[in-house]
Amino acid sequence: MKQKVAILASGTGSLFEALVKHSLTSKNFEVVLLVSDQKNSGVIEKSMNLKLKNIVIDAKSYSDKDLWSKDLIKVLIEHKVDWIFCLGFMRILDNNVVSSFKNKIINSHPALLPNFPGAQAVQDALAAGVTQTGATVHLIDEGIDTGPIILQKTVEIRPEDTKDSLRERIKEVERKLICDAMDRLSQNKFAVVNGKVEFNS
Numbered sequence: 472m473k474q475k476v477a478i479l480a481s482g483t484g485s486l487f488e489a490l491v492k493h494s495l496t497s498k499n500f501e502v503v504l505l506v507s508d509q510k511n512s513g514v515i516e517k518s519m520n521l522k523l524k525n526i527v528i529d530a531k532s533y534s535d536k537d538l539w540s541k542d543l544i545k546v547l548i549e550h551k552v553d554w555i556f557c558l559g560f561m562r563i564l565d566n567n568v569v570s571s572f573k574n575k576i577i578n579s580h581p582a583l584l585p586n587f588p589g590a591q592a593v594q595d596a597l598a599a600g601v602t603q604t605g606a607t608v609h610l611i612d613e614g615i616d617t618g619p620i621i622l623q624k625t626v627e628i629r630p631e632d633t634k635d636s637l638r639e640r641i642k643e644v645e646r647k648l649i650c651d652a653m654d655r656l657s658q659n660k661f662a663v664v665n666g667k668v669e670f671n672s
Contacts (some may be wrong), residue, residue, distance in 0.1 A: 506528060
């Protein structure tokens with residue numbers, strides 16, 4: 472039986488689309504659900520085009536963040552998901568969500584963590600004047616981009632790079648990295664050792 476994956480996304484859905492299309496050739500996992508916190512996000516249209524079930528838990532309609540989190544947990548449990556992948560999801564998951572799915576929530580981040588955590592990672596790398604940044608796929612813990620690292624890949628920063636040009640090149644790397652990470656997680660047992668995910672061979 473294939474492992475079930477839910478994707479949480481807020482934006483245009485380019486990473487979402489890459490993982491869903493990859494899942495169609497996988498023997499080990501399938502994407503069964505998109506959850507978005509924004510009812511007008513582009514990822515909703517992509518999910519419809521891919522004939523994938525989507526549920527909107529609109530953050531703007533909740534005055535209480537705890538209620539939003541409870542509704543998210545309820546939806547994920549109802550769909551019996553094994554993994555939750557945050558791809559361009561702009562809402563921080565609280566400890567109730569994280570503890571309910573410990574070591575089962577994955578995030579893709581556009582930097583080489585622990586460098587440049589947070590929502591402005593691409594801009595921060597450019598502002599720092601470094602010559603390299605990259606992409607990280609990691610498990611989510613209670614911190615902000617502090618969870619155990621699954622995979623990383625470096626992206627060179629060019630002198631002419633803008634935020635948009637660098638972000639697009641990082642996204643190209645992320646599209647492959649998230650698929651590689653999901654393949655490995657769905658095929659192997661793993662342990663968290665010194666802040667990194669180590670797979671059992």
